[in-house]
Amino acid sequence: MPSAIYAEGLVKTFGEVRALDGVDLDVPEGTVLGLLGPNGAGKTTAVRVLTTLLRPDGGRAVVAGVDVLKHPNEVRRSIGLSGQFAAVDEYLTGRENLRMVGRLHQLSARDAKKRAATLLERFHLTDAADRTAKTYSGGMRRRLDLAAALVVSPPVMFMDEPTTGLDPRNRQELWSVIEELVAGGTTLLLTTQYLEEADRLAHDIAVVDHGRVIARGTSDQLKARTGGERVEVVVHERALLPTAEEVLRGFGEGGGSRVEEHTRRITVPVTGGAKLLAEIIRELDARSVEIDDIGLRRPTLDDVFLSLTGHAAATERGAGTGAGGGAPGTGARTGTGAESRTGTEARTGTGPDTATGWDVGPDADTGTRAQIGADRTGAAS
Numbered sequence: 001m002p003s004a005i006y007a008e009g010l011v012k013t014f015g016e017v018r019a020l021d022g023v024d025l026d027v028p029e030g031t032v033l034g035l036l037g038p039n040g041a042g043k044t045t046a047v048r049v050l051t052t053l054l055r056p057d058g059g060r061a062v063v064a065g066v067d068v069l070k071h072p073n074e075v076r077r078s079i080g081l082s083g084q085f086a087a088v089d090e091y092l093t094g095r096e097n098l099r100m101v102g103r104l105h106q107l108s109a110r111d112a113k114k115r116a117a118t119l120l121e122r123f124h125l126t127d128a129a130d131r132t133a134k135t136y137s138g139g140m141r142r143r144l145d146l147a148a149a150l151v152v153s154p155p156v157m158f159m160d161e162p163t164t165g166l167d168p169r170n171r172q173e174l175w176s177v178i179e180e181l182v183a184g185g186t187t188l189l190l191t192t193q194y195l196e197e198a199d200r201l202a203h204d205i206a207v208v209d210h211g212r213v214i215a216r217g218t219s220d221q222l223k224a225r226t227g228g229e230r231v232e233v234v235v236h237e238r239a240l241l242p243t244a245e246e247v248l249r250g251f252g253e254g255g256g257s258r259v260e261e262h263t264r265r266i267t268v269p270v271t272g273g274a275k276l277l278a279e280i281i282r283e284l285d286a287r288s289v290e291i292d293d294i295g296l297r298r299p300t301l302d303d304v305f306l307s308l309t310g311h312a313a314a315t316e317r318g319a320g321t322g323a324g325g326g327a328p329g330t331g332a333r334t335g336t337g338a339e340s341r342t343g344t345e346a347r348t349g350t351g352p353d354t355a356t357g358w359d360v361g362p363d364a365d366t367g368t369r370a371q372i373g374a375d376r377t378g379a380a381s
């Protein structure tokens with residue numbers, strides 16, 4: 001199958017930080033690649049390079065058959081992007097935002113209106129459709145941004161943490177939208193902190209850390225590589241977590257144990273199967289540790305992530321230890337203020353668009369969508 005997204009040896013440094021340290025990627029047409037990695041791993045940087053928003057210091061990339069470095073403008077005609085921070089025009093209503101994007105992509109006024117109505121319905125925004133986006137909650141903005149990315153469906157889509165901040169219902173809805181897109185032949189590169197999302201949507205997964213791809217494969221391949229089973233124990237009293245952990249480590253393979261304080265759950269990789277459970281129960285009993293639950297299970301993608309990166313998913317890089325992990329969702333999202341930018345510059349076409357098309361500046365995340373695809377229509381120039 002030909003590649004829709006191909007990258008070789010991508011390097012990008014910011015001062016001392018090597019955000020990309022030789023990244024290779026290959027996404028066959030019509031498939032979904034899930035890019036996983038802890039905060040600061042380089043996911044957004046990779047997306048920005050591949051979507052022509054950031055020029056790499058080294059390496060090469062080909063998207064939709066076009067060299068990203070040589071012909072960025074041409075690449076923009078074939079791609080869609082929903083960035084990590086929603087880029088909606090605050091001063092327009094939800095409906096106006098979507099209709100404007102439709103018009104920028106040369107839909108007729110009637111089609112743009114129809115498409116906007118369909119997407120507003122699909123993303124549960126109909127009730128808020130005629131309010132300005134600045135009155136929207138974070139999750140609503142996110143949904144509007146995703147809807148805007150889907151006004152037209154380009155052959156190659158990039159979504160940077162598309163469901164962060166969405167409630168479960170909207171997350172499910174977006175998953176079905178994505179599945180439909182992919183069934184229709186769209187190629188998608190998706191970054192996510194929700195491993196369940198990668199499990200469900202991604203044909204292939206690339207785990208990134210410190211600017212490098214440290215593992216790749218299907219979800220099943222990665223789980224098989226992580227190997228072994230896990231014993232999971234829920235202790236009755238939080239105070240006895242350390243004692244229980246000590247006991248479990250004695251049975252474990254070493255490394256990769258995880259303690260979740262709030263659920264009083266300890267997970268340890270083991271070999272030995274069900275017989276081991278009886279021994280563990282006896283030992284815990286001997287140490288007077290009362291348990292609420294115990295079980296054996298196969299590794300999940302979370303275990304894969306933990307064993308590869310030393311972090312539980314969705315925790316701040318450097319904040320968690322291998323054993324500590326931390327609750328999902330504790331990863332501090334450092335707001336860069338990007339959310340509040342309007343993207344008007346790119347939308348109104350006053351943004352820089354030089355002969356090379358590369359001078360989009362360091363803050364070009366917002367308004368990306370209008371810039372991307374705008375060349376197709378000439379509407380923004």
Ligand SMILES: Nc1ncnc2c1ncn2[C@@H]1O[C@H](COP(=O)(O)OP(=O)(O)OP(=O)(O)O)[C@@H](O)[C@H]1O
Pocket residue numbers: 014017018019037038039040041042043044045046084362
């Ligand atoms: N414009 C910039 N200037 C300086 N450093 C940057 C810039 N953009 C990214 N970095 C640094 O590059 C590294 C990779 O950042 P990137 O945003 O790609 O990570 P990420 O994997 O998307 O993380 P997250 O999960 O938090 O979104 C980080 O150390 C980050 O601080």
Ligand SMILES: [Mg+2]
Pocket residue numbers: 043044045084160
């Ligand atoms: Mg990011």
